[in-house]
Amino acid sequence: xxxxxxxxxxxFGIELRIHLTFLFLLIFVWxxxxxxxxxxxxxxxxALVGMIFGCVVLHELGHALVGMHxxxxxxxxxLLPIGGITLLDETQQPMEPGAxxxxxxxxxxxxxxxVNLIIALAAGSILLxxxxxxxxxAKPFVNSGNLPRSLVWANxxxxxxxxxxxxxMDGGRVLRALFSRHMDPVxxxxxxxxxxxxxxxxxMLAGMLWNIWLITIGFxxxxxxxxxxxxxxxxSVLETVRLEDIMLTDFAxxxxxxxxxxxxxxxxxxxxxxxxxxxxxxxxxxISRQKILQALRAEGNGYVQSVMNRIFEVAQRQxxxxxxxxxxxxxxxxxxxxxxxxxxxxxVTLQNLMHSxxxxxxxxxxxxxxxxx
Ligand SMILES: [Zn+2]
Numbered sequence: 001x002x003x004x005x006x007x008x009x010x011x012f013g014i015e016l017r018i019h020l021t022f023l024f025l026l027i028f029v030w031x032x033x034x035x036x037x038x039x040x041x042x043x044x045x046x047a048l049v050g051m052i053f054g055c056v057v058l059h060e061l062g063h064a065l066v067g068m069h070x071x072x073x074x075x076x077x078x079l080l081p082i083g084g085i086t087l088l089d090e091t092q093q094p095m096e097p098g099a100x101x102x103x104x105x106x107x108x109x110x111x112x113x114x115v116n117l118i119i120a121l122a123a124g125s126i127l128l129x130x131x132x133x134x135x136x137x138a139k140p141f142v143n144s145g146n147l148p149r150s151l152v153w154a155n156x157x158x159x160x161x162x163x164x165x166x167x168x169m170d171g172g173r174v175l176r177a178l179f180s181r182h183m184d185p186v187x188x189x190x191x192x193x194x195x196x197x198x199x200x201x202x203x204m205l206a207g208m209l210w211n212i213w214l215i216t217i218g219f220x221x222x223x224x225x226x227x228x229x230x231x232x233x234x235x236s237v238l239e240t241v242r243l244e245d246i247m248l249t250d251f252a253x254x255x256x257x258x259x260x261x262x263x264x265x266x267x268x269x270x271x272x273x274x275x276x277x278x279x280x281x282x283x284x285x286x287i288s289r290q291k292i293l294q295a296l297r298a299e300g301n302g303y304v305q306s307v308m309n310r311i312f313e314v315a316q317r318q319x320x321x322x323x324x325x326x327x328x329x330x331x332x333x334x335x336x337x338x339x340x341x342x343x344x345x346x347x348v349t350l351q352n353l354m355h356s357x358x359x360x361x362x363x364x365x366x367x368x369x370x371x372x373x
Contacts (some may be wrong), residue, residue, distance in 0.1 A: 001219070114159075
C-alpha cells in the first residue's frame with residue numbers, strides 16, 4: 001500500500017499520502033462527465049474531484065482523531081479511489097483481548113461515516129433554506145454542473161458506501177469488532193475478511209453486468225481486505241515469539257575503556273552493526289558501527305565511553321517480540337540487550353530480526369511436520 005503512494009503533506013501531524021490509483025477517480029469522473037454532456041469542463045471536473053477528495057480526507061480525519069483520543073494514534077492516511085485508509089499505530093498498544101477493545105474499535109470505525117453524514121445534513125439543510133434553486137432532489141445527484149448539490153449527495157454516498165459490512169470498509173470493521181467479543185482478534189479478522197471478499201466478488205460480478213466501475217471497486221476491496229488480514233496475522237505471530245527464541249547469543253561486546261580504533265577493529269571482524277557496551281558484568285550503553293566511524297572521522301581517536309549511547313532499553317528473555325518491537329520503534333533504537341538477573345544473555349537487533357524470524361518460522365514448520373508424521 002505504501003509503495004504506491006506519494007506524500008501529500010501532513011494534517012494534525014498525520015502523514016497524508018495519495019495512492020497512485022487515485023488517478024483512476026479523475027479519469028472516471030472525466031469519462032462519465034463527457035458521456036453526459038458531450039465535452040467536460042476541465043475546471044469544474046477538477047473542482048468536483050477536489051471536493052470529493054476533501055470530504056474523504058475529513059472522513060479519515062474523523063477516524064484518526066477519535067483514534068488518537070482513544071489512545072491509538074494514526075500513522076498515516078492513504079487516499080484510494082474508493083475512499084481512504086487510516087493506518088492506526090496499533091503496535092504502540094499491546095494486543096488486548098477483543099473484549100476490552102471492541103467498543104473503542106466501533107467508535108473509531110463509525111467516526112468517519114459520521115463526519116460525512118454531518119456534512120451532508122448541514123449542507124443539505126443550509127441549501128434547502130437559502131438556495132432552493134439548487135434542486136436538491138433532481139438527478140444527476142453528483143455532477144460537476146451543480147457543486148452544492150454534489151456536496152450533499154457525495155457525502156451521503158461516502159457514508160453509505162463505507163457503512164457496507166464489507167471489511168475493510170468501516171461497516172466491516174464494526175462487524176469485526178462485534179466478532180472479537182467472542183473470539184481472538186485473528187479469527188475475528190479472518191471472518192470479517194471472508195465476508196468482505198464475498199462483497200468484493202459480488203461487486204465484480206455486478207460490475208460485469210451493469211457498470212464497469214463496480215469491478216474496480218470490487219478489486220480494491222479485495223486487495224485491501226487481504227492486506228488487513230496479513231497484518232493481523234503478522235501482529236499475532238509477533239505476540240507468540242519469545243525473545244529467547246530469536247536473540248543472538250553469540251555476539252561481540254565492547255568495553256567503555258576501548259578506544260574507538262579498537263572498537264572499529266572489532267567491528268571489522270564481526271557481522272554486527274550494533275554493540276552492547278559492558279563494564280564488568282553491567283550493561284552501560286550501546287554503540288553502532290556507524291557511530292564509531294562518525295566519531296573517528298569527526299574527532300579522531302577517543303574512547304567508546306564518550307561516544308556510546310547511555311539511553312537504551314533492556315528486555316527480559318521471556319518477553320514477546322511484539323513488546324521488543326514497541327520498545328525499538330518507540331525510541332528509534334536498533335538494538336535491544338536481553339538480560340536475566342541483570343546479566344546480559346543475548347541481543348536482538350533490527351538487522352538480525354528478519355533473519356532469525358525466517359529461521360524460526362522454518363524450524364516451527366519442521367517441528368510441526370515431524371509431529372504430524
Ligand atoms: Zn472510513
